[in-house]
Amino acid sequence: MSEILLLIEVKDGLPDKKTLELMQGGIDLAGDLGAEVSAVAAGDETSRLAESAACYGMKRVYRLEHPLLKGFAPDIWVGALEWLCRKISPKIVLMSHSFIGKETAPRLSFRLNADLTTDCIGLKPDPKDGLLIRIKPIYGGNAVSVLKCTGLPQMATVRKNAFQPVEKVESKSDIILMTPDLDESMIKVKSLKTIQEPIVEMDKANVVIAGGRGIAEKEDFTMLEALAGAMRKTHGNVMIGCSRPVVDKCWMSSDHQIGLTGSMIAPDTYIAVGISGAVQHLVGMIRSKKIIAINTDPGCNMFKVADYGVVEDYKDLIPALVKRLEELS
Amino acid sequence: MKEMKIIVCAKQIPDPEAPFSNVSVNMEKKEVVVDAPDVISPYDENALEAAIRIKEETGGKIIVLSMGKKVSDTVLRKTIAAGADSLILLEDPAFEKLESRSAAYVLSSAVKKIGGYDLILTGRQAGDWDSGQVGLILAEILGIPCISLARSIKISGSRVMVEKSIPTGAELVESELPALVTVSNEVGELRYVARTKILGLLKRPVPIPKWGMKDLIPGSGILNKLHLVELMPPPDMKRNCVFVEGTSIQEKADRLAAIIKEL
Ligand SMILES: Cc1cc2nc3c(=O)[nH]c(=O)nc-3n(C[C@H](O)[C@H](O)[C@H](O)COP(=O)(O)OP(=O)(O)OC[C@H]3O[C@@H](n4cnc5c(N)ncnc54)[C@H](O)[C@@H]3O)c2cc1C
Ligand SMILES: Nc1ncnc2c1ncn2[C@@H]1O[C@H](COP(=O)(O)O)[C@@H](O)[C@H]1O
Numbered sequence: 025m026s027e028i029l030l031l032i033e034v035k036d037g038l039p040d041k042k043t044l045e046l047m048q049g050g051i052d053l054a055g056d057l058g059a060e061v062s063a064v065a066a067g068d069e070t071s072r073l074a075e076s077a078a079c080y081g082m083k084r085v086y087r088l089e090h091p092l093l094k095g096f097a098p099d100i101w102v103g104a105l106e107w108l109c110r111k112i113s114p115k116i117v118l119m120s121h122s123f124i125g126k127e128t129a130p131r132l133s134f135r136l137n138a139d140l141t142t143d144c145i146g147l148k149p150d151p152k153d154g155l156l157i158r159i160k161p162i163y164g165g166n167a168v169s170v171l172k173c174t175g176l177p178q179m180a181t182v183r184k185n186a187f188q189p190v191e192k193v194e195s196k197s198d199i200i201l202m203t204p205d206l207d208e209s210m211i212k213v214k215s216l217k218t219i220q221e222p223i224v225e226m227d228k229a230n231v232v233i234a235g236g237r238g239i240a241e242k243e244d245f246t247m248l249e250a251l252a253g254a255m256r257k258t259h260g261n262v263m264i265g266c267s268r269p270v271v272d273k274c275w276m277s278s279d280h281q282i283g284l285t286g287s288m289i290a291p292d293t294y295i296a297v298g299i300s301g302a303v304q305h306l307v308g309m310i311r312s313k314k315i316i317a318i319n320t321d322p323g324c325n326m327f328k329v330a331d332y333g334v335v336e337d338y339k340d341l342i343p344a345l346v347k348r349l350e351e352l353s
Numbered sequence: 354m355k356e357m358k359i360i361v362c363a364k365q366i367p368d369p370e371a372p373f374s375n376v377s378v379n380m381e382k383k384e385v386v387v388d389a390p391d392v393i394s395p396y397d398e399n400a401l402e403a404a405i406r407i408k409e410e411t412g413g414k415i416i417v418l419s420m421g422k423k424v425s426d427t428v429l430r431k432t433i434a435a436g437a438d439s440l441i442l443l444e445d446p447a448f449e450k451l452e453s454r455s456a457a458y459v460l461s462s463a464v465k466k467i468g469g470y471d472l473i474l475t476g477r478q479a480g481d482w483d484s485g486q487v488g489l490i491l492a493e494i495l496g497i498p499c500i501s502l503a504r505s506i507k508i509s510g511s512r513v514m515v516e517k518s519i520p521t522g523a524e525l526v527e528s529e530l531p532a533l534v535t536v537s538n539e540v541g542e543l544r545y546v547a548r549t550k551i552l553g554l555l556k557r558p559v560p561i562p563k564w565g566m567k568d569l570i571p572g573s574g575i576l577n578k579l580h581l582v583e584l585m586p587p588p589d590m591k592r593n594c595v596f597v598e599g600t601s602i603q604e605k606a607d608r609l610a611a612i613i614k615e616l
Contacts, residue, residue, distance in 0.1 A: 098499070123520050127501050130453070130486040134493040139452045139577060142484050161587065162482050164369055166376040167385045170583035173452065212498035213528045216514075221522030255613065272538055278518060284483065285538075293616050303373045303587075310590050314616055316609070317594070325372055332612055333594045334605055344606030345613075352614055 026059045029114035029177075031066070031105070032085075033124055038076050042120040044189035046182055047080050049147060050118055051190060053156075056149045059115060062086060063197075066104055068094035078197040080190045086112075087201045092208070096124055099211045102131045107204040109136055114177050116156060118147075121181040129181045139173035142181045156180060164284055165307040184288055185311075223279045226287040230260035231295070232309070234282055236267040238298020238319065238338065242275045247342040248297060254349040259293065267299045283308035297338045301325030318342070357413035357508060359404045360467060361437065362460055362475040362488070363397035365421050365428055369480030370395070383584040385481075391425055393432065396476025398543035400536040403506050404474050405436040405544065411508055413471075414438045418463055420448050420456065426558075427551060433559060434550045435543055441467070445565035447576055453486035455576040460487065461494040462569040472513060473533040477502055488535040498528035504539035 028050045033043050043063075050061040060083035065073040070087040077085045088108055092100050105128065109117065117132070119125035121143045133140035145168075146159035156178040158171045173179075226232060233248045233255075245264065252262040265282045266275070282289060284304040294312035299305060301317075301324055309315070310329060317330035318338050327333040334341055367387035375388040393401075404415045417432045420443035429440055441463065448459055464470065473495075475488030492499030500515045504523060507514045514527045518537055570576070597612070599605035 098501070126485055127489065130489040131493050131499070133486075134454060134457075134490045139454055140486060142486060157582065163367075163376060163385050163387070164480070164483065165587055166373055166387075167378045168585045168587055169581055170585070172580045172582055173577075174580075213500055213526050213532075216525040216527055218519065218521070219516075219523040219525070223521055258614070259616070268538065272542065278539065279520075285478075293613075300372075302370055303376075304369070306373075306590060315592065316613075322596075325374065327594045327596075328374075329590045329592055330594045331592050332597060332609070334597045334609055336602060336605055340602045341606055341609075344603050345609055348603075348607050348610035349613065352610060 026057065026115040027112060028054055028059050028061045028116040028118065029109070029112065030061070030063050030118040031120070031125065031128070032063050032073060032077050033120055033122060034065075034073055037072055039073065041189055042122055042184050044080070045185065045187040046118055046120055047082060048190040049182060049187040051081060052187070053116065053147060053149060057154055060084070062112070062114070064088050064105070064108060066093050066101060068092075074199050078199055079192045080197070081193040081195065082197045084198040084200055087199060088204055089201060090204055090206050092206050092211075097211060097213075097215060098127045098131070099213055100206060101128055102135070103206055103210045104204040105132050106135045107206070108202060109177065111202070116178045118179075119181045121183050125181040129179060133179050136177060136179070138175055138177050138179045140179040140181070141171050141173065143183050144180045145183050145186045147180055147182065147186075161307070164302070164304040166303050221277060224263060226263060226265055226280065226282065227289045228261060229263035229289070229291050231255055231262040231293040232265045232282070232289060232291045232312075233262065233295045233297065234265040234267065234299060234309070235270060235297050236299030237269040238300075239270065240339070242273075244339065245275065247338065247346075250346045251295070251342055251349075254346045254353070257353055267302075267305050296326050296330070297342070299326055301327075301329060355411065355471075355511075357407060357411045357471045358469055359407060359413060359415045360464060360470050360473045361397070361401050361404045361415060361417050361432075362473065362491070363401060363417050363419050363429075363432060364394045364476075364479045364481075365391050365419060365425065366394045366479060366481040368392045378584055378586040380584060380586075383581050385584070391428055393428060394476055394480045396478060396480070396536060396538065399538055399540045400474040400476050401432055401435060401437065402543045403503065403536050403540045407472070407506060407508055408436065416441060416467060418443065418460060418467075420444075420459055422446075422449055426555060429561075430554045431546055431551050434546045434554055439559065440561050442561055442563045443565070443569070444563050447566045447573070450579050452577040452579055453484050454490055455578075457487045457490035457494055458575065459569060460491050463564060464491070464495060466564070466569065471530045472508075473497075473531070475533065475535050477535045477537045488533060492533035495533070498532040500526055500528060500532060501535040502537045503534045504537060506534055506540075
């Protein structure tokens with residue numbers, strides 16, 4: 025029976041949310057195609073991850089285990105996945121459009137002679153030929169393309185939220201231990217050290233207050249902080265985010281960036297301050313329940329997607345707003 | 354230090370930062386219509402900036418490689434004005450609208466024809482199709498080390514050291530040269546180039562070689578075109594914005610505060 029293979033990614037020792045979504049995507053496709061879903065857990069010690077991945081109704085989970093697979097090193101991971109794909113010849117290979125997927129999938133696709141579509145928001149089989157129909161936003165989100173590729177395997181990386189996360193089931197997947205044929209000579213890029221930086225998880229916020237290029241000085245972010253402080257008592261977890269120019273100026277680290285190449289989030293409230301509303305920014309926050317825009321330009325695109333707008337200089341408005349919120353509380 | 358021969362792959366695309374009201378979809382022709390001038394894909398400008406900084410340290414030559422139809426002189430000469438030494442265009446009807454793997458194959462043929470390179474820089478992703486594949490595949494085809502998402506690049510002897518962005522911060526990696534590095538915006542924007550300098554270059558043109566199918570690829574049928582089944586406009590993002598009005602700033606602030614209280 026033909027096989028759909030997907031790559032498991034891990035968070036705190038368990039499959040992460042993107043992987044659970046990918047599993048559901050794989051299971052849906054398998055139903056349509058009469059195929060089986062397999063997942064692969066790669067690493068130097070995969071038993072716990074595989075046990076946990078085995079609870080989600082897939083046919084099997086491969087433990088692709090090797091000492092060299094400790095941590096994520098692209099060269100060796102690509103080599104290991106190539107080894108597995110040559111062994112099992114999957115019809116479809118899926119990964120998350122994550123840090124790991126973005127780097128691994130294109131290189132793997134070349135080695136497997138397959139055409140890959142990245143960052144898909146939907147996948148379905150073409151009933152005529154069983155090939156994958158790939159739905160992918162292009163031009164930053166200004167258009168949505170529907171693509172097909174010939175040849176096997178069919179390969180795609182999938183954007184967060186494309187599918188509902190899979191639910192646990194009673195039955196267990198078969199777990200198969202595989203030892204890929206790997207050696208040090210495959211590692212052409214050597215990791216010297218990693219620099220841990222404190223990372224914010226923007227998707228944990230109830231409210232995000234984001235500043236853009238309209239914020240004149242780095243110090244002005246303290247105004248956004250003051251607003252966050254005033255809202256925290258009543259609105260839960262309030263975090264500060266930004267658009268890309270703020271990261272480019274090194275005023276904030278890139279984990280604060282919202283958008284196509286940053287985080288894609290859906291908080292209860294998003295307050296955009298001095299952000300024009302470029303499509304690459306909008307795709308990261310358009311699913312927010314309520315959007316408030318503060319901008320001096322009444323014609324800017326951010327107002328077109330906002331629920332509430334104030335045409336005003338943030339330097340004047342925000343201090344007055346903070347004062348009022350504090351009076352009200 | 355050894356002089357470096359650096360190849361920068363730069364794609365010309367419709368301005369991806371054009372306001373969305375200037376972008377429309379022609380469903381019949383399956384084309385995105387952008388009412389804005391073409392630009393060099395932004396991450397490729399970052400890659401060029403990284404190349405120029407390396408050249409400033411080590412000396413050497415920067416060759417910009419661009420594949421595509423009707424490439425505009427003004428846009429591409431900006432690369433020379435900024436600090437590239439030469440420009441090679443890959444132009445052929447057969448090179449249009451290719452799958453990533455085929456695009457990388459054409460670029461690899463040109464890279465081999467140039468030969469003797471130390472470093473290839475690409476953008477992390479092109480701003481039109483947002484694919485993020487061509488650089489990585491190009492490295493695979495050439496069989497050279499591949500480092501992605503560079504924030505900064507340093508050459509030391511016969512090795513390249515890269516600080517790359519990873520989800521938990523940064524990772525310092527190194528490999529032998531020649532290598533391919535994909536560049537992210539953290540590297541920094543392309544230096545300012547005076548328009549007069551670009552226009553001056555147009556008057557005294559440097560020769561720009563154009564390579565087509567016959568110069569690069571033996572036989573036909575190797576290149577796969579993208580199979581675009583359908584092109585759709587994006588889901589409507591518009592909401593009905595309620596503008597908060599007031600005769601003073603405090604009045605607007607008070608009204609906005611009341612709205613925020615209710616959320
Ligand atoms: C492939 C690609 C990926 C990208 N990914 C991302 C991404 O993930 N995230 C992202 O954000 N961008 C991304 N971008 C960049 C994006 O296209 C825009 O350039 C960027 O979002 C613009 O940021 P901005 O709105 O802050 O700046 P601008 O567009 O310059 O807007 C600044 C706004 O501030 C307003 N303003 C100025 N002064 C004041 C004041 N005193 N008070 C109030 N308002 C004021 C102005 O009216 C203007 O609307 C990407 C681009 C590409 C090509
Ligand atoms: N037609 C092209 N000409 C030159 N370089 C290209 C071309 N297409 C892609 N590239 C390079 O490959 C990178 C990734 O492109 P993509 O895979 O299309 O997102 C770009 O940032 C460029 O550096």
